[in-house]
Amino acid sequence: MTDYTNDLLADRANTHGSYAQVARLSQELKRIIRCGVGFSELPAEHQESLEMLAVKIARIVSGRPVDEHWCDVEGYARLARHQLASSVQAAVVEAEIAALAAKFAPVRQEAPDAPAL
Numbered sequence: 110m111t112d113y114t115n116d117l118l119a120d121r122a123n124t125h126g127s128y129a130q131v132a133r134l135s136q137e138l139k140r141i142i143r144c145g146v147g148f149s150e151l152p153a154e155h156q157e158s159l160e161m162l163a164v165k166i167a168r169i170v171s172g173r174p175v176d177e178h179w180c181d182v183e184g185y186a187r188l189a190r191h192q193l194a195s196s197v198q199a200a201v202v203e204a205e206i207a208a209l210a211a212k213f214a215p216v217r218q219e220a221p222d223a224p225a226l
Contacts, residue, residue, distance in 0.1 A: 155193070
């Protein structure tokens with residue numbers, strides 16, 4: 110490994126804790142999260158945010174609680190909220206379009222019976 114890689118790994122071990130410990134804790138937290146009955150129904154963005162939160166929590170309790178970890182926790186939660194807001198907004202817009210389409214759709218009138226020839 111290069112000196113840069115060794116320095117980076119040493120720095121991360123200081124702030125994140127032992128990689129092996131973080132991996133064990135993170136995987137156990139993810140396993141617990143995935144056991145939730147609603148997990149599979151969540152959009153991929155929410156699932157990913159929850160799993161990344163597990164990684165960040167494992168780093169916080171294994172290393173030092175540096176500000177970066179808490180900023181990441183906030184960021185992943187915010188990303189999930191934005192996705193939720195976007196999907197709710199899209200559903201509202203779709204409902205409004207459907208209502209307008211129903212309101213302004215031409216009324217079908219039956220053609221009068223043509224006289225028999």
